[in-house]
Amino acid sequence: MSTAIAELSDLIKKKRPSGVSVSDFLSTLFETCVNQIGTNPSENEAKKIVLARGILARKELELAEGGSLSAEEVANALGRTRQRRRMVAP
Numbered sequence: 001m002s003t004a005i006a007e008l009s010d011l012i013k014k015k016r017p018s019g020v021s022v023s024d025f026l027s028t029l030f031e032t033c034v035n036q037i038g039t040n041p042s043e044n045e046a047k048k049i050v051l052a053r054g055i056l057a058r059k060e061l062e063l064a065e066g067g068s069l070s071a072e073e074v075a076n077a078l079g080r081t082r083q084r085r086r087m088v089a090p
């Protein structure tokens with residue numbers, strides 16, 4: 001799931017017109033999808049609507065909180081390094 005979210009995030013960055021906020025872009029995208037699907041969506045189309053709503057909500061929360069950090073960025077901020085597993089003999 002995180003791979004799909006990363007891919008969607010990259011796609012949003014590429015497709016969003018300059019000068020348009022991410023929130024406005026996603027809202028417009030969501031409304032366009034709903035209008036194209038109509039009022040009686042199939043199960044697959046309904047899943048797409050729910051996914052679009054989830055993406056929009058997640059992005060709005062992310063923007064409201066100032067963005068997000070990867071695990072590596074958090075570790076760097078905390079001064080931590082990647083731990084290596086050591087094999088312990090039985």
